[in-house]
Amino acid sequence: MLTINDFTMIKTKILYLILAGLFFVLPFQVNAQEESDLSMVSATISNRTGYVLKEVHIQAFNSKNRAVTNEDGSFSIRVENEDILIISHLGYEKAVVYVKEGNLESDTIVLKQWGTIEPQEDTNIALGSLPFERITGSVERITGEELNDFPTPFVREALAGRLSGLTTSYGDASTVTESFGNGIRGQEVGQLYVDGVPAVDIVLTPAEVDDVIVAKDYGSTFMFGTLGAPGALIVNTKRGLPGERLFRITSNTGVRTPAFLPSTMNAQDYARNYNIALSNDGFSPIYTQNDINDYATGNNPVRNPNNNYYEDFVNGISTYSHVTGDFSGGNEKVQYFSHLGYYTTNGIETVGEGRKSSRIRLNNNVQIQFGDAGVVNLGVGGSFNKRNEPKLSANDAFNTMYNYPANALPYKVNDTIFTSSREFSRNLLVDLAHSSIIEDIRRDAFARVGLDLNLDKVTKGLTLKTLVGMYVLNVLTDVIEPTPHTAEPIFTLENDGTYRVSGLRNFINGEDRFQFKKLADRVDRTQFINANLSYVRNFNDNHKVIADLFFNNQKLTGSTLAQNVIFRNIGARVNYMFNQKYVLEGKLLNAPIRQLSKDEKKKVNYDAGLAWLLHKESFLKNASWLNFLKLRGNFGVQSRPVSQFFISENLYKRTNAGGNFGVDGGQTGSTGTNRIFTASNLITPKQEYLSIGLDFQMFKSKINGQLNYFNIRNYDQIISPGNLFAFLPTAYLPLINYEDSRFRGIDGNISYSNKIGNLSYKIGVNATYGVNYTTLSNDTTYPIGEEQRNVIGNNEVIRGLKAIGIFQNEAEIASAPTQLFGDVKPGDIRYLDFNNDGLIDEKDYHEIGTPSRVDFGLNYMMQYKNWSMGIHADGKVGGSYIEQLNWNRKANDYTNELANSWPVSNSLPRLTTLTNTNNYRNSSFWLKKAGYLNLRSIMVAYSLPQALLKDLGVKEFSLSASTKNPFVISYSDQRFMPSRNKGYSQHPVLRTFELGVQVSF
Structure with a gap:
C-alpha cells in the first residue's frame, strides 16, 4: 500500500521529469546564419585593476562561434546582428554581454573577480535585496566557484576559514553520517535559507551553489525574525544565464584515513601500570609476572589477550567518489539550471560489512519572464540517501576502543562462541561484524514557486514578490538483529603453567535473524510563504527610497516535534539615501512566540541603521587610491526563539x-x-544588537575588506531556575524570565589580489575576537571572600586551583596547608592557599586562565598560466583549556603518556584505581594551551589551454589533486585540537587525498 511518503516522492519525481523535459524541448536553439551575414565585433577584456586577461573564453549564443583572448587580452568574434556573448575565465564571475545591431556597447569589458561586491550590486539579505552600498549591516559573500577549490561535497565544510565572524566545527565525523556546524559571532547559525526557503537539514554541495551570503547582524537579518537573531546563511543556488549553453561533468575520487588516533598501552604495559595504581591505593597487584610475560609473548591468548583495537578494526582506508552533472542555459525569456550529483563512501572499519552510504542529489531551477510584467521562479529537487552500518554507532565503537584496555577480553573463546564479561560487556568483533545491522533511508524533497510582479502601471517603482516553498524530510530505519553465542570463559591452571577453558558463565545462546524489522520512521515538514511589496523610487540623484512590506509564515511539523512550531513575521523596512552618500534605514517587525500570552504576541521589535559613503565626500575626492569606503552602524531589539x-x-x-x-x-x-x-x-526573551563597521575597497579593488565592532545582549531569557528555588523538586520548577549576558567583540577581513605577468594571486586573512559577559545569572552567588568564584561579570574564564607541584613525601604533606579533597598521599597535586585561610578547599577557586577568544582564517589562491592552487586554513590564537584526558582512568585503558606518572616524573600525578577528588579537578596543573592552526585543504589544478580546447568543442577540461586535513600545528600531539574528543570518545576526523577531473561542453 502506498503511503503519504511514497506519494510525496512520486510527485517529486514526476515534477523533476517534467522540468527536465522542459529544459530540453524549449526552443533555445537558433539556426546560425551564413558567415557572410555575420558581423565581426572586437573588444579587450581586463579586470578592475586594469590588467588585461588572456585565455578568456567567449561564446556567442546565436552565431555559435567561439573565441579566446590573446596575449593583449583582445578578441574578435563573428556574431549575429542581435546576439549574446557569455564570457568566462577562472577566478572571475561570468559576464553576459549583449550585441545590439551588430555592435558592442563598449570595446572594453571588465570582469569581476571572485569574492568582491560591487557598491551598486544587489546583495541578498533578509527576505529581499539591497544595493551593497545601502546595506547598514555586516554581510560577506563568497561564490560557489570559490568553494569548489575545497575538496568536500558539503557547503558547510567548504566555508571553513573563509569569512570573518563565521566558524565551522566538526559535527559527526563518521563517513556515513558526516556533518558540520557553523556559528556566527559566538552563536549557532539561526537559519539556513536556500533560494529564500528555510531548510535546516538540507545537504548542499558547492557545485550547485551560486553564492553564499553570511548575514551577521540586524542590518541584514532583522526581517527574518526570531530565527535571524543569531545570524543567517543565505544560499542562492545557480541559475542559467541568457545566451549560455553549458554541460559540465565533474568526477572526484579519493581515499580517507584517520587524521589522529590515540596512543594507548599494550596489554603488558597496561597490566604493569595498573598494578602500580593498585599499589598506590594500598591494594595487592592482580597481574602476576607470568601474566605480563604471556601478554608479551602471546601465550594463553584467550586468558591473556593483547588486543590492538585500532590495528584490528581500523587498519583500513575509506574510499569515496563524487560525480556531478550540471546543465544550464537559456535565452532572454527563459533560463534553466539542473544539477544531478551522486556521492558514495564507505567506513574505515575493516571487519564485517562495514559502513556504506550513497546519496543522490537533484536541484533544478527555472526562471520564466513574461513580457514586462514579471518573472516566475520555479525550483524542485531533493536527495535520496541510503546508509548501511552496524547498529553500534561509529562514535560508540571508537569510544570502546579508547576505554577498553588491550587485555579486556579476547574476541572469541572458540570458533562458535564470542566472549563477554560483566566488566567489559562489549565485544567489538561481535558488534561490528556479527550483530545488528541498520539500513537507513533518508529522503528529502523541496519545491518552491516564486512570482515577481512589476506593478509599475499601478505605481511607478512598485513590485510584488511572493514565494511559496516546502521542504520535507523522511527517514526510514530498519534493523537486522542476529544474536551470536556469547559467554565469559572460566579458566583452569594446567600443570605446565598454561590455562584451559574449563567452563562458561553467563552463556547466551545466539539466534540468526536475517529479516529486517522497522526501527524508526521520521517525517519532518517545513512549509514557508513569503510576500514582499517593494517600492523602489529614485526621485532624483539626491533622494532615493526603497520601502518594503513583509509577511512570512513558516510552519514546522514532524514526528520529532512534540508540538507544531510556527514562526510568523509581519514587518516593514524603509531605506532612504540622500545626496548619494547618506543612508538612513528603519525596520519594524512583529514576530510573536506562540507559547506566550496574547499581549506578548502583539509586541513589535525595531531596528535602525545608517551608512555614510565616505569615498564620495569632498575631503576624499583626491584620494585616487580609494575606491569605496562605507561607515555603517545599526542597533535593534529582536525576539529570541525559545x-x-x-x-x-x-x-x-x-x-x-x-x-x-x-x-x-x-x-x-x-x-x-x-x-x-x-x-x-x-x-x-530578547536580543539587543549593536553593530558598527567599515567596508572598504582600495587601489583599484586590489584590497578589499571590512572591520566590525559588535555588542550582543541576550536578556529576559526563559529558564528553569534550579539555583533560585533549590528547595523545590526539580520536576515542578516554574519557568521564569531571568539571566542577562553579553557577547562583545570585533571581526574583520582583508584580502589582497594582484597580477604579475602570468601570475595572479589573492591572499586573505580574517579574524574574530569575542568575550562573554554575564550580568544576571541563575548560578550560585558566593559571599564576601569568595567573590572570585561568581560568574557575574566576565564569566568566560577558567576557574580552578593554583597547582604548585606534586607532594613527594609525607613530610611535605604534613608541612603544607590541609587539602580538603580526600585523603592526600605522596604523588598527589599540591595547591596554593589562595585566600590564606590555612585550608585548601573550594574557596580557593579563582581565575586561572581564559579560553581562546580569537578565531582566524587564512586563504591563498593563485593562478599561473593554466595552473591554479587553493590553500585554506583556520584556527585559534591564545587561550587555554583544562585537559581531562588522563584524569582517573580506573580500569579503563591507559594512554602511553601515563607511563610518565609520578614517581617516574612530576608531569602527571600518581596512578590510581579509585576516585581521587584531590587530583582530578580544575587546576593550573591541567591547564594547556588551546591555540592551533588547522590546514583544512590544499588543491592544485591544471586546465588545458583554451586555444587547444576551442578547436575540440570543449569549453573546459581540468585535472585536480587535493588533500584535506593534512596536518594541525598545535601545542599538543595528544589531541586533534580543532575537536579534541575526535579519535578518543568519538570517530576521528579523516584526512583525505583526492583526484578529480572536470569537463565542460
Whole structure:
C-alpha cells in the first residue's frame, strides 16, 4: 500500500521529469546564419585593476562561434546582428554581454573577480535585496566557484576559514553520517535559507551553489525574525544565464584515513601500570609476572589477550567518489539550471560489512519572464540517501576502543562462541561484524514557486514578490538483529603453567535473524510563504527610497516535534539615501512566540541603521587610491526563539507510563494531569544588537575588506531556575524570565589580489575576537571572600586551583596547608592557599586562565598560466583549556603518556584505581594551551589551454589533486585540537587525498 511518503516522492519525481523535459524541448536553439551575414565585433577584456586577461573564453549564443583572448587580452568574434556573448575565465564571475545591431556597447569589458561586491550590486539579505552600498549591516559573500577549490561535497565544510565572524566545527565525523556546524559571532547559525526557503537539514554541495551570503547582524537579518537573531546563511543556488549553453561533468575520487588516533598501552604495559595504581591505593597487584610475560609473548591468548583495537578494526582506508552533472542555459525569456550529483563512501572499519552510504542529489531551477510584467521562479529537487552500518554507532565503537584496555577480553573463546564479561560487556568483533545491522533511508524533497510582479502601471517603482516553498524530510530505519553465542570463559591452571577453558558463565545462546524489522520512521515538514511589496523610487540623484512590506509564515511539523512550531513575521523596512552618500534605514517587525500570552504576541521589535559613503565626500575626492569606503552602524531589539514547552494541561495522557511536559525532566503521574506552570507571567526573551563597521575597497579593488565592532545582549531569557528555588523538586520548577549576558567583540577581513605577468594571486586573512559577559545569572552567588568564584561579570574564564607541584613525601604533606579533597598521599597535586585561610578547599577557586577568544582564517589562491592552487586554513590564537584526558582512568585503558606518572616524573600525578577528588579537578596543573592552526585543504589544478580546447568543442577540461586535513600545528600531539574528543570518545576526523577531473561542453 502506498503511503503519504511514497506519494510525496512520486510527485517529486514526476515534477523533476517534467522540468527536465522542459529544459530540453524549449526552443533555445537558433539556426546560425551564413558567415557572410555575420558581423565581426572586437573588444579587450581586463579586470578592475586594469590588467588585461588572456585565455578568456567567449561564446556567442546565436552565431555559435567561439573565441579566446590573446596575449593583449583582445578578441574578435563573428556574431549575429542581435546576439549574446557569455564570457568566462577562472577566478572571475561570468559576464553576459549583449550585441545590439551588430555592435558592442563598449570595446572594453571588465570582469569581476571572485569574492568582491560591487557598491551598486544587489546583495541578498533578509527576505529581499539591497544595493551593497545601502546595506547598514555586516554581510560577506563568497561564490560557489570559490568553494569548489575545497575538496568536500558539503557547503558547510567548504566555508571553513573563509569569512570573518563565521566558524565551522566538526559535527559527526563518521563517513556515513558526516556533518558540520557553523556559528556566527559566538552563536549557532539561526537559519539556513536556500533560494529564500528555510531548510535546516538540507545537504548542499558547492557545485550547485551560486553564492553564499553570511548575514551577521540586524542590518541584514532583522526581517527574518526570531530565527535571524543569531545570524543567517543565505544560499542562492545557480541559475542559467541568457545566451549560455553549458554541460559540465565533474568526477572526484579519493581515499580517507584517520587524521589522529590515540596512543594507548599494550596489554603488558597496561597490566604493569595498573598494578602500580593498585599499589598506590594500598591494594595487592592482580597481574602476576607470568601474566605480563604471556601478554608479551602471546601465550594463553584467550586468558591473556593483547588486543590492538585500532590495528584490528581500523587498519583500513575509506574510499569515496563524487560525480556531478550540471546543465544550464537559456535565452532572454527563459533560463534553466539542473544539477544531478551522486556521492558514495564507505567506513574505515575493516571487519564485517562495514559502513556504506550513497546519496543522490537533484536541484533544478527555472526562471520564466513574461513580457514586462514579471518573472516566475520555479525550483524542485531533493536527495535520496541510503546508509548501511552496524547498529553500534561509529562514535560508540571508537569510544570502546579508547576505554577498553588491550587485555579486556579476547574476541572469541572458540570458533562458535564470542566472549563477554560483566566488566567489559562489549565485544567489538561481535558488534561490528556479527550483530545488528541498520539500513537507513533518508529522503528529502523541496519545491518552491516564486512570482515577481512589476506593478509599475499601478505605481511607478512598485513590485510584488511572493514565494511559496516546502521542504520535507523522511527517514526510514530498519534493523537486522542476529544474536551470536556469547559467554565469559572460566579458566583452569594446567600443570605446565598454561590455562584451559574449563567452563562458561553467563552463556547466551545466539539466534540468526536475517529479516529486517522497522526501527524508526521520521517525517519532518517545513512549509514557508513569503510576500514582499517593494517600492523602489529614485526621485532624483539626491533622494532615493526603497520601502518594503513583509509577511512570512513558516510552519514546522514532524514526528520529532512534540508540538507544531510556527514562526510568523509581519514587518516593514524603509531605506532612504540622500545626496548619494547618506543612508538612513528603519525596520519594524512583529514576530510573536506562540507559547506566550496574547499581549506578548502583539509586541513589535525595531531596528535602525545608517551608512555614510565616505569615498564620495569632498575631503576624499583626491584620494585616487580609494575606491569605496562605507561607515555603517545599526542597533535593534529582536525576539529570541525559545525551547519547546507546553501551556495547556492534559497534553499527555497515558495509562502505562508518566507523561513528559513542561520543563525538561518534568514528570507527571500515569494520567498526565498535573500542570507545572502557566505562561501568563512570561515575557518575550530578547536580543539587543549593536553593530558598527567599515567596508572598504582600495587601489583599484586590489584590497578589499571590512572591520566590525559588535555588542550582543541576550536578556529576559526563559529558564528553569534550579539555583533560585533549590528547595523545590526539580520536576515542578516554574519557568521564569531571568539571566542577562553579553557577547562583545570585533571581526574583520582583508584580502589582497594582484597580477604579475602570468601570475595572479589573492591572499586573505580574517579574524574574530569575542568575550562573554554575564550580568544576571541563575548560578550560585558566593559571599564576601569568595567573590572570585561568581560568574557575574566576565564569566568566560577558567576557574580552578593554583597547582604548585606534586607532594613527594609525607613530610611535605604534613608541612603544607590541609587539602580538603580526600585523603592526600605522596604523588598527589599540591595547591596554593589562595585566600590564606590555612585550608585548601573550594574557596580557593579563582581565575586561572581564559579560553581562546580569537578565531582566524587564512586563504591563498593563485593562478599561473593554466595552473591554479587553493590553500585554506583556520584556527585559534591564545587561550587555554583544562585537559581531562588522563584524569582517573580506573580500569579503563591507559594512554602511553601515563607511563610518565609520578614517581617516574612530576608531569602527571600518581596512578590510581579509585576516585581521587584531590587530583582530578580544575587546576593550573591541567591547564594547556588551546591555540592551533588547522590546514583544512590544499588543491592544485591544471586546465588545458583554451586555444587547444576551442578547436575540440570543449569549453573546459581540468585535472585536480587535493588533500584535506593534512596536518594541525598545535601545542599538543595528544589531541586533534580543532575537536579534541575526535579519535578518543568519538570517530576521528579523516584526512583525505583526492583526484578529480572536470569537463565542460
